[in-house]
Amino acid sequence: MTTEPIVKNQGFNERQIKRIFWRRMAIVLWVSFFTAAVESMVFFALFDPAYLGQLSSFGVDVSQWQGYALGFMFFWVFTFSAALFSGLVLALPRTKLAKRNPNA
Amino acid sequence: MSNQDTKPVELSLYKAHEKIYPREVKGRFQFKRKLAVWLLLGLFYLLPWISWGGEQAVLFDLPQRRFHIFGITLWPQDFIFLALMLIIAAFSLFFFTALAGRLWCGYACPQTVWTEVFIWLEQLAEGNRNKRMKLDKAPWTREKIFRKFSKQFLWITFALWTGFTFVGFFTPIKELSMQVWQWTLGPWEMFWLFFYSFATYGNAGFLREQVCLYMCPYARFQSAMFDKETLIISYDEQRGEPRMRGKKRREVENPGDCIDCTLCVQVCPTGIDIRDGLQYECIACAACIDACDDVMEKSGMPKGLIKYTTENALEGRPTHILRPRTIVYFIILMTLVASFGVALVNRSAIDMNLIHDRNTFYRIVDSATIENVYTLKVMNKGNEAAQYEVNASGIDGLKVVLGMNETGISAEPGQLVTVPIKIQAAKDAANKKIHTIEVTVTKISSDGSDSAAEKVKYFGYNK
Numbered sequence: 289m290t291t292e293p294i295v296k297n298q299g300f301n302e303r304q305i306k307r308i309f310w311r312r313m314a315i316v317l318w319v320s321f322f323t324a325a326v327e328s329m330v331f332f333a334l335f336d337p338a339y340l341g342q343l344s345s346f347g348v349d350v351s352q353w354q355g356y357a358l359g360f361m362f363f364w365v366f367t368f369s370a371a372l373f374s375g376l377v378l379a380l381p382r383t384k385l386a387k388r389n390p391n392a
Numbered sequence: 393m394s395n396q397d398t399k400p401v402e403l404s405l406y407k408a409h410e411k412i413y414p415r416e417v418k419g420r421f422q423f424k425r426k427l428a429v430w431l432l433l434g435l436f437y438l439l440p441w442i443s444w445g446g447e448q449a450v451l452f453d454l455p456q457r458r459f460h461i462f463g464i465t466l467w468p469q470d471f472i473f474l475a476l477m478l479i480i481a482a483f484s485l486f487f488f489t490a491l492a493g494r495l496w497c498g499y500a501c502p503q504t505v506w507t508e509v510f511i512w513l514e515q516l517a518e519g520n521r522n523k524r525m526k527l528d529k530a531p532w533t534r535e536k537i538f539r540k541f542s543k544q545f546l547w548i549t550f551a552l553w554t555g556f557t558f559v560g561f562f563t564p565i566k567e568l569s570m571q572v573w574q575w576t577l578g579p580w581e582m583f584w585l586f587f588y589s590f591a592t593y594g595n596a597g598f599l600r601e602q603v604c605l606y607m608c609p610y611a612r613f614q615s616a617m618f619d620k621e622t623l624i625i626s627y628d629e630q631r632g633e634p635r636m637r638g639k640k641r642r643e644v645e646n647p648g649d650c651i652d653c654t655l656c657v658q659v660c661p662t663g664i665d666i667r668d669g670l671q672y673e674c675i676a677c678a679a680c681i682d683a684c685d686d687v688m689e690k691s692g693m694p695k696g697l698i699k700y701t702t703e704n705a706l707e708g709r710p711t712h713i714l715r716p717r718t719i720v721y722f723i724i725l726m727t728l729v730a731s732f733g734v735a736l737v738n739r740s741a742i743d744m745n746l747i748h749d750r751n752t753f754y755r756i757v758d759s760a761t762i763e764n765v766y767t768l769k770v771m772n773k774g775n776e777a778a779q780y781e782v783n784a785s786g787i788d789g790l791k792v793v794l795g796m797n798e799t800g801i802s803a804e805p806g807q808l809v810t811v812p813i814k815i816q817a818a819k820d821a822a823n824k825k826i827h828t829i830e831v832t833v834t835k836i837s838s839d840g841s842d843s844a845a846e847k848v849k850y851f852g853y854n855k
């Protein structure tokens with residue numbers, strides 16, 4: 289996420305840029321956390337983590353609590369990547385677009 | 393510059409957060425809100441302590457994978473009930489939003505409810521709005537340190553108690569309190585206790601309205617359920633404008649009823665001015681109604697300059713409570729509730745599954761008899777150990793033989809037992825290629841009968 293072009297274009301100062309960045313990150317974190325929580329609920333209502341542990345290709349021995357926690361982390365990593373990716377793609381580098389615009 | 397289309401989006405993200413000091417307010421709506429706070433929080437803090445038939449009445453036992461709710465035990469196989477319940481909750485939300493706007497936000501949302509308590513504790517320690525604002529600007533005197541410290545103490549204690557109660561829904565709370573007392577908490581209980589405490593502290597103490605503004609999904613889509621007949625909180629512009637205060641009012645001919653005291657702004661927990669019109673930040677807490685009603689009363693004008701109303705009413709048209717949208721939501725909601733009730737009443741404490749043996753259609757037992765072999769899975773979803781018998785019907789003279797050396801089927805609560813069974817029939821009776829039979833598993837008990845049934849294929853003796 290290049291933040292510099294925004295400084296030049298919109299006159300946001302350093303602190304504001306930082307604030308935007310961290311708020312975006314907070315949104316990404318929160319949205320991915322929320323989705324991961326819902327996913328884990330549905331998933332573990334259907335599958336018993338202790339049983340899954342035995343079936344897995346690593347043959348790990350997990351208790352239910354460990355299973356829930358691991359599963360949640362597992363989901364969160366993926367939802368976080370997806371949300372981060374969306375955030376990254378949504379934050380267009382505005383300088384270039386602005387210059388191409390004839391009315392600029 | 394051509395960034396006009398991007399700028400408004402960024403604005404809200406770029407705007408620095410300004411702390412809001414909501415002013416305390418009393419009135420009929422605030423009374424109702426307090427009632428709701430007491431009721432909901434009372435329920436939350438007391439429920440885990442209630443026993444029902446010797447067990448904690450509400451316990452979501454995640455390690456054992458079962459939920460106890462007032463004597464009913466739900467297993468993962470009962471997932472449908474959880475799903476139905478969530479759908480019912482969603483439709484209630486739609487229904488009430490269409491009817492009365494953001495009732496949920498103002499009265500029932502945990503975010504609002506806990507924030508109320510935190511604001512109340514803050515007042516206790518730091519005084520009213522003016523004192524709080526002054527205190528924040530003042531240098532760090534002994535008094536400020538004392539007041540800030542007391543606030544943190546109250547907040548943290550309350551947050552920890554909340555976290556403890558939360559974990560108490562998942563671990564038997566009496567054991568948990570012993571563990572806390574002896575400081576022998578397991579790592580998971582410890583983690584969740586602190587996690588939930590921290591979440592409460594952060595959300596209700598600091599983030600407050602920002603949760604509603606930036607994080608809440610409902611706040612973003614609730615407007616989709618709104619129409620011109622939905623109850624909203626609104627300022628009567630016709631009556632209020634031109635607003636003016638004090639002396640000026642006597643000089644002009646027809647001043648509006650709004651005396652521009654800005655009390656409605658000061659009490660607003662989200663820091664908006666309702667006089668600017670309906671805004672998405674408004675959580676419909678009705679604090680501004682109470683504040684303004686008070687002002688109107690004191691200045692001898694009729695109440696209701698800010699009030700619950702509808703867009704139609706504001707434009708002088710009649711408001712309909714019954715309209716396609718609410719009727720449809722209501723019908724769906726009632727259907728769901730009814731099916732939930734019926735399903736719960738008819739819920740069997742037995743879960744069965746019958747699979748036909750893959751390898752053979754049928755086996756010959758003797759010159760007159762054949763048999764089909766199945767694998768039967770029975771799960772005991774009740775609260776006590778149980779014995780079961782298996783019967784089959786659909787062909788005359790069916791006989792069920794439990795496989796191996798089984799004499800009967802018995803299962804502990806929550807146990808899943810797998811038994812091979814043979815179902816025997818006379819060749820003459822089972823003379824079609826494929827029959828359909830019904831296999832019933834019945835709990836053997838003196839009081840009432842509980843059973844589950846499943847239809848399966850039966851391969852007959854057919855030349």
Ligand code: SF4
Pocket residue numbers: 627632635649650651652653654655656657667683684687697698
């Ligand atoms: S509380 Fe009522 S009178 Fe006071 S500023 Fe608000 S709308 Fe006007």
Ligand code: SF4
Pocket residue numbers: 625656659660661662663664665666673674675676677678679680681
């Ligand atoms: S505008 Fe009024 S109802 Fe809306 S949040 Fe503020 S005080 Fe509450």
